[in-house]
Amino acid sequence: MEEKIKQKEQLLLQGNVACARGALAAGLDFFAGYPITPSTEIAEYLARHLPKYGGKFIQMEDEIASMAAVIGASIAGAKAMTATSGPGFSLMQENIGYAYMAEVPSVVVNVQRGGPSTGLPTKVSQSDTMQARWGTHGDYNSITLAPSSVRECFDLTVRAMNLAEKYRTPVVVLMDEVLGHMREKVTLPQPDEIKVINRWKPTVPPEWYQHFEINPHYVSPMAIFGEGYRFNVTGLTHDPLGFPTARSKEIKDKLDKLRNKIEHNVNDIVQVKEEFMEDATCAIFAYGSAARSARQAIRMARQKRIKVGLIQPFTVWPFPEVYMEHMSERLDMILVVELNQGQLVNEVMRTNCGKTRIRKLNRYDGEIITPDEIFHKLREVR
Amino acid sequence: MEQMTQVTHRYLRTKKKFPSVWCSGCGIGIVFGAIIRAVxxxxxxxxxxxxxxxxxxxxxxxxxxxxxxxxxTHGRALAFATGVKLAKPELHVIVITGDGDGLAIGGNHFIHSARRNIGITTILLNNNTYAMTGGQYSPCTPFDKFGTTAPFGNVERSFDPCDLAKGSGAVFVARGTTYHVIQLQKLVEKAIMKRGFSLVEVVCHCSTIYGRLNREGTAVKMMEWQRDHAVSIQAAQRMSPEKLRDKFLTGVLWDIEFPEYCEEYEKVIKRAQGKVNL
Structure with a gap:
């Protein structure tokens, strides 16, 4: 039924469905997943719709296997994604680390619920923010995007697929239960309005090909299985050919490459959305569903002539450091609102270096933070 | 022999510096050679x-x-291979695993890959131990045998990988040894050509780690043990249970037909696209 409605028309869509449709719009070929609340609708939607486009959907035996299958499919040339929630995200971590190390384009959607452990399957939380950055062992840099509306679920999933392909890295989309299950009126872009990025393929003959070539872009062209390049992929620290190494220089080169491909491209990766910031003297820093309440709180504050604006990072990781350093100099106060005990606020404080006042407002009882709560906090700390 | 070596060399990576990580006397190279000759x-x-x-x-x-x-990653080869195979079904996907990797940490993926009947050829090298980490007991360490983590004897029962695969739905199950190399090559050939999930368990000697811990002697001694205790399934039919008591079966143990997963999924695509009525 949904298919018969043209995309430019207004739709009433759930965040999870918008995420799935975004992935399809970005050219998804492969989805592997395991049922988990509150993300299951993404798998259900793709089980039904992905094969229509010739794509493959598979329900694996657990989340460990799901992430593994996504990586395998990507190496065989598919644009691949999985979706999960906290406990599944924890299980995926080892293989997410593999995807960082082996530089495999892949997208992991985490529709967050309360934790730790089984926690609150049907309640909202933003407590996986740090796990998205540091979830797996070792040194690496993460790309993590956080939408706050149904339309943003669509747009940022498209962007996550594109960034994964462009930088040969896993990309995390941090949604949350409210966002995943909320239905909102949206207009989706036409296919020709959507920019789709495909991975950079090698043009050299197979005997010259290095699967992990070190070059000035820090991103290597990526051949796929079955096309004559016959490369090796391993989770062991490896040389540019993909063979395990224990040589200090090759180890350092590899780890530098993983860092540099993100750090040297922050200007391309980082996106921050501003609202009411032109004349703002203070700001609320919020992402995900907390940003929705923050926006309403700002409207309330503006009626009381409080000059407050909204800083909403679409890119949680890499953290918008340069932008926030600049904001720390410009603003009198930044209120960080999160649905956890305080995670990204530590990054705000780190980049602030004491330049301005940082205040925080946290809720972690399974309920969404209300505009009233934020408004009262704002009046108290401004 | 010289001809065989030349075949092997054609399939080795010249840019990779040998020697390999394997100990002298290890059985894995024999299995590798059999796989190459099969291919x-x-x-x-x-x-x-x-x-x-x-x-x-x-x-x-x-x-x-x-x-x-x-x-x-450890134990996950079959799950990665599932992604490779489903994304590119035209590839022959061969999974190389061990008894610890495939049946302990990877046991769940093993049974589910077999149940799904995805077209993957699994070669499970069973050396009865975790050799790389130094000889801890594995799901295939026999009862009463020793490991560094079973210094007083193993009190757990061991898996029969072939029975496990058969019970989980594999359509082709075979067992070979590192002693019977020609048979092993033939079994690998059959497994690769089988549509669906196939398993070849290879009884693979590990003289450096498992052999020492259990006083089984040199690699040659361990291979002689294989020679004396392996009975082909055909020969076993003519033997009394008494005589078979301390023996193990080799050859094709199970061979049935069932639709392969990726081929079935192509039908799902056709149904979803409305080309086939539900």
């Missing part, structure tokens, strides 16, 4: 083969092979 005999192109492994001694095999090779 050569079947005239499969190197590009058509994806060799996927987990972690452990046997899982180091792909890095030396001039195929599309994927050395994954």
């Amino acid at each position: 050569d005999n079947l005239k499969l192109g190197k590009d058509q083969i994806a060799m996927v492994s987990g972690i452990g001694c046997s899982s180091r095999m792909p890095v030396y092979a001039d195929f599309n090779t994927l050395h994954t």
Whole structure:
């Protein structure tokens, strides 16, 4: 039924469905997943719709296997994604680390619920923010995007697929239960309005090909299985050919490459959305569903002539450091609102270096933070 | 022999510096040789083969092979291979795993890959121990045998990988040894050509780690033990249960037909696209 409605028309869509449709719009070929609340609708939607486009959907035996299958499919040339929630995200971590190390384009959607452990399957939380950055062992840099509306679920999933392909890295989309299950009126872009990025393929003959070539872009062209390049992929620290190494220089080169491909491209990766910031003297820093309440709180504050604006990072990781350093100099106060005990606020404080006042407002009882709560906090700390 | 070596060399990666990580006397090289000769005999192109492994001694095999090779995380080779196979069903996907990798940490993926009947050829090198980490007891360490973590004897029962695969839905199950190399090559050939999930368990001697811990002698002694205790399934039919008591069966133990997963999924695509009425 949904298919018969043209995309430019207004739709009433759930965040999870918008995420799935975004992935399809970005050219998804492969989805592997395991049922988990509150993300299951993404798998259900793709089980039904992905094969229509010739794509493959598979329900694996657990989340460990799901992430593994996504990586395998990507190496065989598919644009691949999985979706999960906290406990599944924890299980995926080892293989997410593999995807960082082996530089495999892949997208992991985490529709967050309360934790730790089984926690609150049907309640909202933003407590996986740090796990998205540091979830797996070792040194690496993460790309993590956080939408706050149904339309943003669509747009940022498209962007996550594109960034994964462009930088040969896993990309995390941090949604949350409210966002995943909320239905909102949206207009989706036409296919020709959507920019789709495909991975950079090698043009050299197979005997010259290095699967992990070190070059000035820090991103290597990526051949796929079955096309004559016959490369090796391993989770062991490896040389540019993909063979395990224990040589200090090759180890350092590899780890530098993983860092540099993100750090040297922050200007391309980082996106921050501003609202009411032109004349703002203070700001609320919020992402995900907390940003929705923050926006309403700002409207309330503006009626009381409080000059407050909204800083909403679409890119949680890499953290918008340069932008926030600049904001720390410009603003009198930044209120960080999160649905956890305080995670990204530590990054705000780190980049602030004491330049301005940082205040925080946290809720972690399974309920969404209300505009009233934020408004009262704002009046108290401004 | 010289001819056989030449065949092997054609399938090795010249850019990779030998020697291999395997100990002298190890059985894994014998299995590797059998796989290469099977691929050569079947005239499969190197590009058509994806060799996927987990972690452990046997899982180091792909890095030396001039195929599309994927050395994954511990126990997860079959799950990675599932992604490779489903995304590119035209590839021959061969999974190299061990008894610890495939049946302990990877046990869940093993039974579910077999149940799903996805077209993956699994070569499980059973050396009865975790050799790479120094000889801890594995799901295939026999009762009463020793491991560094079973210094007073193993009190757990061991898996029969072939029974497990059969019970989980594999359509082709075979067992070979590192002593019977010609038979092993034939079994690998049959397994590769089988549509669906196939398992070849290889009874693989490990003289350096398992052999020492259990006073089983040199590699030659361990292979002689295989010679004396392996009974082909055909011969076993003529033997009394009494005589078979301390023996193990080799050959094709199970061979049935069932629709392969990726082929079935192509039908799902046709149904979803409305080309076939539900």
